[in-house]
Amino acid sequence: MSDTEQSPLPLYHARTKHRFDAYAAGPGQLDWDAQPAPFRHYLGAPRCELPLAAERYERAYGRLGEMPENPVPATLASLGALFELAFAISAWKSWGANRWALRCNPSSGNLHPVEAWALCGGLAGVPDGLHHYDPEAHALEHRVLVPPADAAPWLAIALSSAMWREAWKYGERAFRYCQLDVGHALGSLAYAAELLGWRLRPQAIGSDTLGGLLGLDRAADFPAGRAASSEREEAEILVAIDAPGLSTPPDAALLRVRHDAAGWLGKPSRIDPAPGYRWPLIDQAAVASRSAEIAPISRSTVEFDEFPPLPAHPTTAGAAQLIRQRRSGQRFDPRQTLPRAAFLRLLDATLPRRRAPFTGQTAPAQVHLLLFVLRVDGLDSGLYLLPRGAAGAQLAATLTARFPDAAPVEDCPPHLGLRRLTRAGLLELQRLARALNCHQDIAATSAFSLGMLADFSAADGAGYRELLREAGRIGQALYLEAEAAGVRGTGIGCFFDDPVHDVAGLSDGRWQSVYHFTVGTPIVDQRIETAPPYPQRTQEGS
Template identity: 85%
Template sequence: MLPYNENQERPLAVSDSPQNPLRLYHARTKHAFDAYAEGPGQLDWDAQPAPFRHYPGAPVLELPLAADRFERAYGRLAEQPPAPVPPALESLGALFELSFAISAWKSWGPNRWALRCNPSSGNLHPVEAWALCGGLPGVPDGLHHYDPERHALEHRVLVPPGDATPWLAIALSSVMWREAWKYGERAFRYCQLDVGHALGALAYAAELLGWRLRPLAIGGDELGGLLGLDRETDFPAGRYAYTEREEAEILLVVDAPGLAAPPPSASLRAHHDGAGWLGRPSRIDPAPGYRWPLVDQAAVASRTPESIPVSAPPGKLDEFPPLPPHPTTAGAAQLIRQRRSGQRFDPRQTLPRAAFLRLLDATLPRPRAPFIGQTAPAQVHLLLFVLRVDGLDSGLYLLPRGGAGDQLAATLAARFPDATPVDDCPPHLGLRRLTRASLPELQRLARALNCHQDIAATSAFSLGMLADFTTADGAGYRELLREAGRVGQALYLEAEAAGVRGTGIGCFFDDPVHEVAGLGGERWQSVYHFTVGTPVIDERIESSPPYPQRQQEES
């Protein structure tokens, strides 16, 4: 009923045309039952790339740990607060604290590692964050790198204060080698998923403060120059240059009371160069054992061109009814900081139907966190493996998320002619059951398709995100993967609010997923998987506060 072939050979590339380098990249980096995408044969964890980048020599401004002062119930987060928080040092600290800061330290025996509010593939964290501002109370004018290890700003450029209206922008960049070190050629995919999660985390933190984020139209090379990522003195060419380079990703303006739009990027760059650059970037990996040129090639091919206009999201983002308040009494900051990736799930536990439908509802692209600032129609739709949800048959389901979701449903109808809408389901969800399957059969299938990982089979449900590759050329490829990351961020927080836990899955067998769904050709591609269930907590792993010394001092 649900066919797949574990002996399937690796398919030929979807497209070998030089006009479609990203489709070639995507095809080449697929996992198959008989072969995984190219990656390192083994890992030396003692030689892992540095998880934190610093700028020694740059002045440092510690940010206050202020998020609890702005706490609001997660269930009411979508409601506009009576008065948005004024932008200043304290509120900027809260924005970073709930998006990129360390949420806890974990230890097991001699090993100790940091967890952060924004999730990342393999906990490798390629994404770096930056603040650009002028006239912000308590923050010097200029360009600042956010240091999550100290919850501080490192001043890369300081310019004389002006008398213009205050403004604030947040930029993101990626140290792609942090992912490539472990995942090889597939790393560019994971970096963009991480950027999507980061954008979602920023959107939730901004919503807690009553702020809004919107992307600015700026080319990738231009943004790299604005952040100083093209400075040869800081990032010299050489044998290992690829380990140190950062890829400029996106620039977001903060809309809040009393803030104006930033000055033009050319004017900012002139101010930066005129004022002088402070500090030098620390090394990420001085002695890598591998190199994956395809990752850099994908970055260049998908880079936003200069001066491309960023259009407003189309009407689909406004066509869904408002997401109702969540019944949880937990605070938004509390849930953001306690978010974890589940490592094991209890197969004896089920998920209430109402919680399941609420989780799905939160993934629809409304003009609120985590989708605020999304610049494209919904391109990602959910192929669900429903295993243990009260009141629902185990089987394969589809959740179209607007956009071309109805076209995907029509395509799947050929494979599943008996597909039916789910009874007593909110009509705007459009959830439909494609086919029933016994729990043992579905468990075997979910486990096999997700690189034989139990977390996809012991959970309440798992899913694959099917993306419409119609616009997957150029910068559209990044947008598509980022949207999948945003969906994952919604699932993470909604799972925490429901008292369960989520886990993103980057390792799956691409074309076997398409075979199960009856999808041929290159239009619909699985780009990210996810699973949600009742976690089994490993009590051997100890947890400690993120900034213990500072929290004692500020308490």
């Protein structure tokens, strides 16, 4: 791109901001009886059920950062546990005639654009080739089956996005939400892998190559015409699994040749046969942010700041238990407060350490937290800043200079660098938090809410996706830490962008709020019934 050309990504981001006087372009109304299919199947493809085996590998949530002396070998059972805790259904909910699934990986509006894939060779119990994960049945659909190769076993996980699932409801802003969901999915995968003693290692592969490897460029398999935009999937990322006995995956070009030679199995089911809108701006943002074929995506290139190890959590709950019980809070009890120790632990878990959910992150940390502290024991209500490491030092200096009473928080672990920018009365802060978050009570009745400020000097090309994914990973840490603390979190995608910047005194465009979150004591709607995720299966079944 020449110096005279402007990247379409800042233009996309600016156009998709919500403002007090107008929301980003979206559908005028929603037909809930015609929403996109939440599950994609490959009709006619052979398949194998995965074991529901997560409980075999359960261990205390607070010990996740400590890699076990004997990591779990890669088997059909452990692969089943990986997909179960990362992407599977966690429960069915019903209210009257309405029934819907919840999953271990959260999603904007529970719409779930992210599709997961397994690529493997020499893995006992799983044929060599490419497999699409079906969360509805907790099964692998065999998209390509290749003859076994005389090589060491290997395993990789890929993610793609069916962007129409989000665009159907959110219009042009949906590309943002898809990338936040990819971040959540990567965080979910990192937590599930860490439970097994495994690590994620991103692969250097361009978006077009990955799309071909997954068969997403096979135009004949997907409908043409008006429905084409609703059926296409966007290739996102490929990560190798580091586990006992596994080697590095073969070259992507070699894998594609083997796939084409073996032949493709099954046809993708329809997501939406009659979409009512088109959002070409989403496709433009996707094209502009794809990884180049020579993109140096390597985990070894990411240098995280050094922080003290995250201490063991006092909860006795298991990691698998917390992952499966995670929910988004719908209402919060404003009479309840959050203990100061729990609040500080929540913030500490968002710092970018070499542990879940940040294992496999492909860029340095560039997202920092602007906090609206409402009901935390021992802290004044007000506006606070958590710079997530050295990269946030300039932001901290800028905001400290703009708030005359800014000061470090006393008796706070020094590595957090938590600063109070200004005190504010509770009623005033509630009104502000509610207004900035599209007038939603969940941002005002909680213990605290926050906006994630991303450094947009790193937002060109694939860096734009990575900023949003980093925000999604932070959200995943907050979700699980909230569950471990006995409270609940909720991601907030609807907020008024520039008014948030105005509150912080940021006007030059470098810092942009990309995702909001809130944590508090939930009020559970007892009218909604809960059922197990796979009632037709036993925990040890396969």
